[in-house]
Amino acid sequence: MKILLLEDDFEYRVSIKEYLQSLGYEVDEASDGVIACDKIAKNSYHLLILDIKVPEISGHEVMRYARSLNLQTPIMIMTSLTDIKDLTIGYELGCNEYLKKPFNLAELKFRVNELMRKYYSQDDKNIIKIASNFSYDTVLKQLKNGDEVVNLSQKEINLIEFLLSRVGAFSSIEEIKYEIWEDKDIDDAGVRVHIRNIRHKTSDEFIISSRGLGYKINV
Incomplete structure (x- = not known):
């Protein structure tokens, strides 16, 4: 499972990253808010x-x-701020857990494991089975190849969800442009690049194309 860690203190960040990796998690790091948003x-x-x-x-x-971005990913705030206003802002924005600095690494382990258990227990009602061993979780907004999560950009997720909402029907490039980009800042070639990128991360048969009809996902 993959975690994004935003922490500007280098030694603190490295220490936490190495500890989480020792627990079996894959950890991506960011030293400032802009880098975090980009990731x-x-x-x-x-x-x-x-x-x-x-x-x-x-x-x-x-x-x-x-x-x-409509992400349902759980968020844990790790901070020395204790003012009730800061806590309130965090929860209003969708924080799922607070960890007050300084903290014991055992507490970090417990809280991370609990969040993973709570949010990633399997529920088949949320799973759409796709050809070639792929599946899409509509709650977590994650595509998996077997048990492995496929790394997708937000636009790629939006495109997959749109095609899945029209199972059995082809969607034209014009429809995709309107639904995903609201017909702005994208041309036909740009849409094809996104589809090609998804195929590269999955398989050539994941998204089917038909001349004159458009694209659909092979469910």
Whole structure:
């Protein structure tokens, strides 16, 4: 399972990253809020661990950005801030857990494991089975190849969800442009690049194309 860790203190960040890796987690790191937002836009994570007082933009703004993408990824705030106003802002933005600095690594382990257990227990009602051993979780917004999560950008997730909403029917490039990009800032070639990228991360048969009809996912 993959975690994004936002922490500006280098030694603190390295220590936490190495500890989480020792527990078997894959950890991606960010030293400021802008880097964190960029990684969230381009990757899929099972958990976001965010410090609040970081350079560029705050952890609160990173949370706001993540939720604006409609991500259901659990978020744990790791901070020395204890003012009730800061706590309230965090929960209003969708924080799922608080960890007050300084903390014991055993407490970090417990809270991370509990969040993973709570949010990633299997529920077949949320799973759409796709050809060639792929499956899509509509709650977690994750595509898997067997048990392995496929790393997708937010636009790729949106495109897959749109095609899945029209199972059995082809969608034209014009329909895709309108639904995913609202017909802005994208041309036909740009849509084809996104489809090609998804096929590269999955298989050539994951998205089927038909001349004159468009694209559909092979469910």
